[in-house]
Amino acid sequence: MPIVYAGFILLLVSFGAAVMSLEILSSNLMSPYFGGSIYIWGSIISSFMVHFSVGYVLGGWLSRRFPRISVLAAFLVVCSIWVLMIPVIYQPVCESISEHIADVRLGSLAAMNVIFLVPISIMAMVSPYIIGIIAAWQRQSGLTAGMILFISTVGSFAGTNATAFYLISLFPVSRIIIGVGVICLAVSLLVLLLRIDRRIRILGANNCS
Amino acid sequence: MTGQTKIAIIFLFLLGFFTATRAMAAPGGQILYESDSIYHHITIRQEGMERCMIFGRQRDLRQTCLDLEKPDASVFEYTAMMFAGFLFRPEAKSVCLIGLGGGYIPTVFRMHLPQVRLHSVEVDPLVEKLAAKYFGFSVPAGQSLSIDDGRQFLKKSKGRYDQIWLDAFNSDYIPAHLATKEFLTLARSRLTDGGIVIQNLFCGNRLYDAQIATMRSVFAKVFVFEGQKSGSCIIVASDRPAADPEGLRKQAQRLGGRIGRIDLFAEIAKCRVTAAVKKAPILTDDYNPANLLLMQKN
Numbered sequence: 001m002p003i004v005y006a007g008f009i010l011l012l013v014s015f016g017a018a019v020m021s022l023e024i025l026s027s028n029l030m031s032p033y034f035g036g037s038i039y040i041w042g043s044i045i046s047s048f049m050v051h052f053s054v055g056y057v058l059g060g061w062l063s064r065r066f067p068r069i070s071v072l073a074a075f076l077v078v079c080s081i082w083v084l085m086i087p088v089i090y091q092p093v094c095e096s097i098s099e100h101i102a103d104v105r106l107g108s109l110a111a112m113n114v115i116f117l118v119p120i121s122i123m124a125m126v127s128p129y130i131i132g133i134i135a136a137w138q139r140q141s142g143l144t145a146g147m148i149l150f151i152s153t154v155g156s157f158a159g160t161n162a163t164a165f166y167l168i169s170l171f172p173v174s175r176i177i178i179g180v181g182v183i184c185l186a187v188s189l190l191v192l193l194l195r196i197d198r199r200i201r202i203l204g205a206n207n208c209s
Numbered sequence: 210m211t212g213q214t215k216i217a218i219i220f221l222f223l224l225g226f227f228t229a230t231r232a233m234a235a236p237g238g239q240i241l242y243e244s245d246s247i248y249h250h251i252t253i254r255q256e257g258m259e260r261c262m263i264f265g266r267q268r269d270l271r272q273t274c275l276d277l278e279k280p281d282a283s284v285f286e287y288t289a290m291m292f293a294g295f296l297f298r299p300e301a302k303s304v305c306l307i308g309l310g311g312g313y314i315p316t317v318f319r320m321h322l323p324q325v326r327l328h329s330v331e332v333d334p335l336v337e338k339l340a341a342k343y344f345g346f347s348v349p350a351g352q353s354l355s356i357d358d359g360r361q362f363l364k365k366s367k368g369r370y371d372q373i374w375l376d377a378f379n380s381d382y383i384p385a386h387l388a389t390k391e392f393l394t395l396a397r398s399r400l401t402d403g404g405i406v407i408q409n410l411f412c413g414n415r416l417y418d419a420q421i422a423t424m425r426s427v428f429a430k431v432f433v434f435e436g437q438k439s440g441s442c443i444i445v446a447s448d449r450p451a452a453d454p455e456g457l458r459k460q461a462q463r464l465g466g467r468i469g470r471i472d473l474f475a476e477i478a479k480c481r482v483t484a485a486v487k488k489a490p491i492l493t494d495d496y497n498p499a500n501l502l503l504m505q506k507n
Binding site for chain 2: 028031032034035036037038039098104168169170171172173174
């Protein structure tokens with residue numbers, strides 16, 4: 001059982017941190033192309049809110065359909081690979097969008113969605129997915145939905161401050177993003193290796209019938 | 210001493226303390242305007258005949274100050290130093306100014322350099338309105354103005370300029386995306402043959418070293434004018450080895466030694482051909498620890 005909890009906590013903390021680290025870094029990706037105004041932050045925050053909503057709905061629905069951590073982890077692997085690609089794709093994406101859309105508000109909103117819709121929506125699936133699994137697992141778990149959100153938010157707190165206060169001063173943005181991607185990939189693969197689904201019994205979920 | 214007297218003394222002491230701190234916090238002068246734009250908290254304050262535009266809450270971060278009786282007098286040292294650019298490109302016909310503030314620089318162009326086409330770029334529409342209302346700024350024939358981010362403007366602009374003046378500041382410092390190698394490369398591509406970029410900045414921090422290093426990574430020649438009365442420095446960057454101090458003196462003579470009230474010979478004395486800077490990172494869009502470097506002394 002401790003391994004199950006450790007797996008959950010690892011997922012919640014690392015993806016909670018990754019989401020906010022990327023949110024902070026995205027302003028550095030946007031400002032060369034769309035300026036450094038409050039508009040950029042409006043686009044960043046509103047885009048992330050949309051991605052969160054998509055992830056919450058999708059995560060909740062998928063966890064009912066497939067209450068298995070391996071399914072979530074497979075999505076997270078895809079998301080991590082996408083994050084690793086961001087340093088390569090963001091320049092051509094921002095370049096071509098800023099050429100086609102003159103309004104920096106619309107332009108930055110479009111660029112944020114092209115670059116971040118997929119990875120952030122998948123990252124936002126983590127909390128509702130784990131809540132869904134715990135609900136299906138019924139009373140055997142001591143974790144409440146509130147506790148899940150608490151752990152994920154602690155991760156977000158750490159990710160925000162570590163990035164804004166320290167990482168951005170120490171490393172190039174592209175290297176920080178690759179670092180985030182590598183951590184996400186490692187955590188996803190580790191959680192797959194932990195075989196958490198075998199350790200929890202959910203009626204009718206883990207057998208093939 | 211009775212208890213009541215003690216309380217009265219403590220009360221009076223505290224009252225005196227608060228009055229003193231309040232007096233220190235609010236400097237003299239009259240506030241003519243105070244509000245928030247989408248970019249900054251903007252205050253316009255007048256003291257005697259000097260009227261200043263201030264960004265942010267720090268009272269010493271004055272963007273523009275204007276002497277109401279002598280609107281072409283350079284209240285700040287740096288604005289006079291920037292006009293030393295004309296010693297490098299005296300025949301300049303077109304200049305692009307990024308960062309309008311109260312519009313002191315366009316005023317000097319209007320009064321003393323009417324033959325030069327000046328295009329000013331200001332990101333904040335409110336700054337332009339306030340410059341017009343409180344600093345007598347207007348766009349005369351021969352000058353033009355765009356409300357746009359400096360980098361976006363240069364990117365979209367098809368124009369070429371003999372001089373590009375970089376004077377964009379927000380309430381912290383120079384916006385990070387206007388201080389990188391990529392931005393300077395863009396600015397360089399918008400220069401006419403032998404054109405120059407002039408950057409206003411502060412010298413007493415490590416960011417200054419990094420900005421010099423960044424300029425040197427883009428331009429073949431980088432000159433620095435170090436302020437004598439202030440912590441301001443001006444970088445003049447060019448691809449052509451434009452002039453040595455002796456050549457600058459000749460140019461100043463040719464220009465009559467002055468542009469309006471600005472004494473060009475006094476500015477030449479501040480020129481350093483090779484600026485003494487410590488090893489510093491080149492700022493790029495990817496790696497730009499401007500906030501950290503700004504806080505470190507050089």
